[in-house]
Amino acid sequence: MSFALKEIKEARQRISPYVLKTPLLRMPMLDARLGCEVYAKVECMQTTGAFKLRGAFNKLLSLSPEQLKNGVVTASTGNHGRAMAYAAKMLGARATVVMPRTAPQVKIDAVRALGADVVLCGAEERFDVAERIRRESDGTMVPPYNDDVIMAGQGTLGVEIIEQQPDLDAVVVPVGGGGLISGVATAVKESSPRVRVYGADPAVLPAYAQSLKAGRMLTLPFSPTVAEALLCQTPGDKCFPCLQKYVDAVYSVSESFILKGMKLLLTEGKILAEASSCIGVGAAMEKLLPVSTKDKVCFVISGGSVGVEQLRMLEEVEL
Amino acid sequence: MSFALKEIKEARQRISPYVLKTPLLRMPMLDARLGCEVYAKVECMQTTGAFKLRGAFNKLLSLSPEQLKNGVVTASTGNHGRAMAYAAKMLGARATVVMPRTAPQVKIDAVRALGADVVLCGAEERFDVAERIRRESDGTMVPPYNDDVIMAGQGTLGVEIIEQQPDLDAVVVPVGGGGLISGVATAVKESSPRVRVYGADPAVLPAYAQSLKAGRMLTLPFSPTVAEALLCQTPGDKCFPCLQKYVDAVYSVSESFILKGMKLLLTEGKILAEASSCIGVGAAMEKLLPVSTKDKVCFVISGGSVGVEQLRMLEEVEL
Known part of the structure; x- marks a missing residue:
């Protein structure tokens, strides 16, 4: 590991003019269902809709004027691409986002609207x-998670949580590539x-839970999941040691409970978040977490990129 | 008017063990669309899903043990009936809620689940x-809005707003029967x-806007509205003087902008609220409010009783 609390605090100084300090809400209406005193860090209210902006700004603000001039590149269909495009626009850098031809038009349009x-x-x-474009432009690659500067940026969310509610007993974080939990846990x-x-x-693709049990990074077979932002077959080699060192456990949540978490948060908590971001709530509903009714537990609601059309999938979900 | 800030502060003391102090959120992601610095008092996160609990508890806690024993009665299909049933359950009083046979089964079940x-x-x-049941049981009628004790209860929301954000320039409140705005404005x-x-x-049924202009209480012809909780043909005679005295203006919002407000709050603000509760956001989107970009404006999001099925109506709404 080559970042620590010091780098996270520096990141916070660096990105604070550009990134919101999102609310940490006490949500008593969820206590009975989740079996603890529920708090939520509603990062779905972050600019561009997700925590990804923290890492993207930390990365771009760490570049030299020369590097910024040559532009930044990433391959991402989701929140990371949008976050990088937004940060680049704010800082006057050229951004290139590589996407598969099959990406939804609405996501392509959203990134283009940011000038990328x-x-x-x-x-x-x-x-x-993406790598070819980077080489030809002499630009900088901005990876979505497996990067110390990105992870330190995501860690600013953890600093805010402890500042906003110092007497917490536990924090629950969605795990995909592993960048968010690496920063937050540190x-x-x-x-x-x-x-x-x-x-x-996700229980259908538990790359981290399995790898932590095995004590080494495993590569799992591809599986689709409703938590599409958490789709990850192999842990990042820079993230994995952070989880080994600092994360008490990773629990694998079934698809149906991920959706139950999303529906509960929406209908009872009145917060809209994407399925991936509700996986911690789903874990508590599935009774996977070792928490008791007196524990103060903060669920990191990491993003809210979801259109109203997608909410139809919740109609048949039973709470 | 026979209640004032004193009675509201007493109400607050009385109801505080039973009612949540809901968050007041700064929502910068809505600033550009609403033309001001946006704050939201998210009362949709209140127990039972709406501000109605404040008035109901204030009313029931003002009754004698004898009166409580004889039970409480109301005629309501919506949030008020549920709030009264919940308060009665907590205080060990018998509750009767009169509903039309045409009420949705889910609303009937929700009230029955509270033991009413x-x-x-x-x-x-x-x-x-309802009046016959009250007479036969020697019970107490709990009216939804046109009652000083109910209005003083709803006013506790206004006390919280000023406490949570003292430097506001304006507060925007949904107007139906008029109980909420009477209490909050006072x-x-x-x-x-x-x-x-x-x-x-609602512009299709602007009972208060028209009555205030006329200087007397008018009765308007019935019209359905997407803001069903605001359906009111005649101002309450106890509410109307409060609005005349304390409300700067009432603006009438078109049906399409009420729904735009609901969609914007959900997709950009990440807050789920019923259409009626989003009418203030709709008013700002329709450019009806005299606010400027530097004004700190708090929108009262009064309730969140909405099922996921109902969100289909937002799919075709353009922002």
């Missing part, structure tokens, strides 16, 4: 295409070691 | 039926007279 160049290609070749454990940090990954 | 007796009858006779104006208070009612 969108390059469409086949899904399998998107990382190669911030939480290095400032308040007694606070437990739990991760939640 | 539900009496079904024709829609036109429901107030007569609390706000008697503690911070410089804060402007605006109401918003």
Whole structure:
């Protein structure tokens, strides 16, 4: 690991003019269902709709004027691409986002609306295409998670949580690529070691839960999941040691409970978040978390990129 | 008017063990669309899903043990009936809620689940039926809005707003029967007279906007509205003087902008609220409110009783 609380605090100084300090809400209406005193860090209310903006700004603000001038590149269909495009626009850098031809038009349009160049290609070749563009432009690659500067940026969310509610007993974080929980766990454990940090990954593709049990990074077979932002077959090699060091456990949540979490948060909590971001709530509903009714538990609601059309999938979900 | 800030503060003392102090959120992601610095008092996160609990508890806690023993009665299909049933359950009083036979089964079930007796009858006779039950049981009628004790209870929301954000320039409140805005305007104006208070009612049934212009209570012809909780043909005679005294203006919002307000709050603000509760946001989107970009404006999001099925109506709404 080559970042720590110090780098996270520096990141916070750096990005604070550009990134919102999102609310941390006490949500008593969810206590009975989740079996603890519920708090939610509603990062779905972050600018561009997700925590990704923290890492993207930390990365771009760490570049030299020369590097910024040459532009930044990433391969992403989701929140990371939008976050990088937004940060680049704010800082006057040229941004290129490589997306598969099959990406939904609405996501392509959203990135273009931020002034980024969108390059469409086949899904399998998107990382190669991004790397070629980077090389030809002498630009900088902005990876979605497996990068110390990105992880330190995401860690600013953990610093805010401890500041907003110092007497928490546990924090529950969605796990996909692993960048968010690496940053948050480092911030939480290095400032308040007694606070437990739990991760939640999809049971159909539990790359982190399995790898942590095995003690080494495994590559799992591809599986689709409703938590599409958490789709990850292999842990990032820079993230994995952070989880080994600082995360108490990662629990694997079934597809149906991920959706139950989303529906409960929406209908009872009145908060709209994407399925991936509700996986911790789903973990509590599935009774996977070692928490008791007196524990103060903060669920990180990491993003809210969801259109109203997608809410139809919740109609048949039973709470 | 026979209640004032004093009675509202007493109400607050009385109801505080039973009612949540809901968050007041700063929502910068809505600033550009609403033309001001946006704050939201998210009362949709209140227990039972709406502000109605404040008035109901204040009313029931003002009754003698003898009166409580004889039970409480109301005619309501919506949030008020549920709030009264919940308060009665907490205080060990028998509750009877009279509903039209045409009420949705889910609303009937919700009130029954709180232990109340539900009496079904024709829609036109429901107030007569409620009054007969009250007389026969020697119980107490709990009116939804046109009652000083109910209004003082709703006013506790105004006290919280000023406490949570003292430097506001304006507060925007949905107007239906008029109980909520009567209480809130009294609390706000008697503690911070410089804060402007605006109401918003449905343009298809603008009972308050028209009556205030005429200087007397008018009765308007019935019209359905998407803001079903705001359906009111005649101002309450106890509410109307409060609005005349303390409300700067009431603006009438078109049906399409009420729905735009609901969609914007959900998709950009990440807050789920019923259409009626989003009418103030709709008013700002329709450019009806005299606010400027530097004004700190608090929108009262009064309730969140909405099922996921109902969100289909937002799919075709353009922002």
